[in-house]
Amino acid sequence: MGVELLTERYQSQMAGVLSCYDRIIIQGTVPKWCYAQGMTDYFYEHQIRIFDYPRWAEPLRDAIRESLEHMAAEKGIEIEFIRSKKNKFRQEKRVQELLDQRGDGPGLVCILSAMEPCGSYKPWHDKKTHKTYLKPADGKCLHYDVYFIDRIWGCAPYACPRGVRSGCRSTANGHSYLARQLSQRQIEYRVLDNAFGWIADLEQAQKLADPFSVKMVHRKLDQFADRYCPVVQQFGLSYHWSLDQVEFATDLVFAKQVDLHTRQTDHRPRPEAQTTRHHPHALSTTGWLKVLPSSLRIC
Structure with missing residues (x-):
């Protein structure tokens, strides 16, 4: 049956x-940045020292932060820092409160930020093989959740982690x-x-x-x-x-x-x-x- x-x-x-x-x-x-071997190859192709990775990555993280801060200032809003994102309901509730105030017209609604786990790399030199490369590393970095109303998609959350690998x-x-x-x-x-x-x-x-x-x-x-x-x-x-x-x-x-x-x-x-x-x-x-x-x- x-x-x-x-x-x-x-x-x-x-x-x-x-x-x-x-x-x-x-x-x-x-594609080149999301796994250790690809990132290592990218550094060698562009003649960047492996142990310069922290110094190379820091300006990129700062650029993301500065870009979003500039965008928020232009729209007259403040980036809100969330101490814990475990309770997802609170975050969605905050977004809904803002939508009730501003309406559902296209444009930026809010930017929320929080410290979250993110993938990174650490330089490594293998004394046995004498090879120098990047290894995967886990850490925490500042993530940004951008909420906006798109003319076609409607409400579309967009997450921008500051980690290069993420x-x-x-x-x-x-x-x-x-x-x-x-x-x-x-x-x-x-x-x-x-x-x-x-x-x-x-x-x-x-x-x-x-x-x-x-x-x-x-x-x-x-x-x-x-x-x-x-x-x-x-x-x-x-x-x-x-x-x-x-x-x-x-x-x-x-x-x-x-x-x-x-x-x-x-x-x-x-x-x-x-x-x-x-x-x-x-x-x-x-x-x-x-x-x-x-x-x-x-x-």
Whole structure:
């Protein structure tokens, strides 16, 4: 006996179905700088002494800090230092408070900073082989989380660590992207948490969600890197983007709230919700090809 899908079981009770990407976490690394042998080769190619690494890296870290401080000053905001990022809810709550004050118009919302673990390198000379090279090292450095509203993506957090080896990280949200598209076309909708509880034109909404393309993602990521982590440009380098986590969701919209109340499942929704998430996929880098179509492969 095959598995009966919720879309089949409750087809007569549903007002519509919408499938789109949810949260996508994308990691950016500089290919030559993200592993010890590559960084060692880079130093030898550019005739930089291995033991000069600390002196070489410090101006890069300072440049990231100065760039973000200048950006914050231009926008009239202060960089807020967070003593502990273990409680993620507090950080998101702070961002939401600022969004409630400023609205959801495009532009910089805030910059949060915190000390976090980051990868680095240390110079090493092997007395047996007489080779000098860089070895991986763990430490802590100041990370910056830049929150801004993009005209297309909506709210898009961007992480800029000051460690040379760590790279950067960007987060996109398919629901946020679709909400921006609906608003620009004046299509009314209602959001419940991170799902759509109602959309005036579901068919058009699905058409807007489908073209989420790799070209658009790459173009946006390059723009964000140029804006918030421009340091690598002076070396003629660019970021390599890879998917760290991808979530895909199908929102089921029930026509009547009572139908959702009486639905017999192992996971009962909250009484006030009229939308449930069907088969969300959250996967690591090793498994994303199983559900991700070829049109969104970032390699």
